Amino acid sequence: MYIPVDCFAKKYTEARDKFLGACQAIKGELLSYENNIDDVNRALVTDIFYLGSKKARNLLVLISGTHGVEGYCGSAAQVDFLRYVPKMDADSAVLLIHALNPYGFAFDRRVNEDNIDLNRNCVDFANKPINKDYQTLMPDLNLQDLDDDSLAHSQKKLEHYRLEWGDRVYEQAVSGGQYTDATGLFYGGKGPSWSHQLTQQLIDEYTVSERQKVIVLDIHSGLGPYGYGEVISDHPPESEGAKWARHCFAVNMTEPAAGTSSSVPKHGLMDYLWHMHLPDKGCYVTLEFGTFAVDKMFALLQQENYCWHNPVALEKRLVIQQQLREYFYPEYQDWQEMVLFRCQQIIAMSLQKLAHE
Known part of the structure; x- marks a missing residue:
């Protein structure tokens, strides 16, 4: 058909x-x-x-x-x-x-x-959830650079947590939502967004x-x-x-x-x-x-997030953005x-x- x-x-x-x-x-x-x-x-x-x-x-x-x-x-x-x-x-x-x-x-x-x-x-922004596991992962989720060594180090550390915690606990820690790291992944904000209000x-x-x-x-x-x-x-x-x-x-x-x-x-x-x-x-x-x-998604989101919050060559940024798309x-x-x-x-x-x- x-x-x-x-x-x-x-x-x-x-x-x-x-x-x-x-x-x-x-x-x-x-x-x-x-x-x-x-x-x-x-x-x-x-x-x-x-x-x-x-x-x-x-x-x-x-x-x-x-x-x-x-x-x-x-x-x-x-x-x-x-x-x-x-x-x-x-x-x-x-x-x-x-x-x-x-x-x-x-x-x-x-x-x-x-x-x-x-x-x-x-x-409820007066009583926001606390994602303690995200806070544990945060230093390794937030990349320090886009060079091969930084990417490999991040992936090695995150893989260690995944194996130790199990897939579902790890995925919930990364993507379950967090309210402390405004430039990090899966950030929930400090208040209702424009789209929320609409x-x-x-x-x-x-x-x-x-x-x-x-x-x-x-x-x-x-x-x-x-x-x-x-x-x-x-x-x-x-x-x-x-x-x-x-x-x-x-x-x-x-x-x-x-x-x-x-x-x-x-x-x-x-x-x-x-x-x-x-x-x-x-x-x-x-x-x-x-x-x-899913692990590919997390890796791409890490790199794309880094590009939006750090000076990155336009060509490199466009390549990562296209991969995410x-x-x-x-x-x-x-x-x-x-x-x-x-x-x-x-x-x-x-x-x-x-x-x-």
């Missing part, structure tokens, strides 16, 4: 143009929110498209670009959906949030303009808590087997959200808290902001598309086809549950 992949883009501006073009071809409400950053001379915009009645009791939310450079797959899935909108139940609506982190998308970074990982930014505004404006049934699909890339779309739920296992998610996605779904996911439990996920406003029949799941090995966005037709097919499948499943359950 051939799946057209022309809805994928090569840069943020092209992705936005494709999204806006697809929106203009059908009836709906289009709104744009610009993130005005003083030292950035380009438009950084999160675009919102609402399809359906404002009074619809059921709502499907499709999010792309929470982790900027991962926005290519989510944007393509949104464009694909808009080009071939399935017949929808009259009491169901769809809200599309395109490029939630427009800065990261535009600059092919995973983080936002303040080095904040949006998926670690939703915590999300809260949209939750309120689109009356999410007043709906009868809600499913939020946040599309990501970088974890799991190549091309596979894993449905990940970070709801507390005994919560109503977890029960509704299992009902909607059955054996497709994995749960980090239960140890069944390619992801480990993390602090400050965007999920948690939505959780507070969802009805009993409401869930937020991540649709995560695998690419390559290729990790999160493999521009291969087989991967692109797998992404679109799985997104079509999970979106159709979601709309069916909203309409008929």
Whole structure:
């Protein structure tokens, strides 16, 4: 079966143009929110498209670009959906949030303009979590240089911790979120980011808590087997959200808290902001598309992070930035086809549950 992949883009501006073009071809409400950053001379915009009645009791939310450079797959899935909108139940609506982190998308970074990982930014900032294991790893995670000796030394020390602690404890230490190292990896910030505040505004404006049934699909890339779309739920296992998610996605779904996911439990996920406003029949799941090995991702993130916080030759910086982009966005037709097919499948499943359950 051939799946057209022309809805994928090569840069943020092209992705936005494709999204806006697809929106203009059908009836709906289009709104744009610009993130005005003083030292950035380009438009950084999160675009919102609402399809359906404002009074619809059921709502499907499709999010792309929470982790900027991962926005290519989510944007393509949104464009694909808009080009071939399935017949929808009259009491169901769809809200599309395109490029939630427009800065990261535009600059092919995973983080936002303040080095904040949006998926670690939703915590109680008066009582921030403490990641002691990250603090142990911090001297070796934060590279001192990009020469071969520095890279080899870092990898040797980190491999020692991985073998001593085990894969899952090590991954949680590195990527679970930290709130002390503002120039480090997986930083959660000191307060709500621009994207966090916009999300809260949209939750309120689109009356999410007043709906009868809600499913939020946040599309990501970088974890799991190549091309596979894993449905990940970070709801507390005994919560109503977890029960509704299992009902909607059955054996497709994995749960980090239960140890069944390619992801480990993390602090400050965007999920948690939505959780507070969802009805009993409401869930937020991540649709995560695998690419390559996690240790490769950590190594690339280390090098890319160093480039953004230290003087580095432009040529070297561009090479590392391109490698990071290729990790999160493999521009291969087989991967692109797998992404679109799985997104079509999970979106159709979601709309069916909203309409008929």
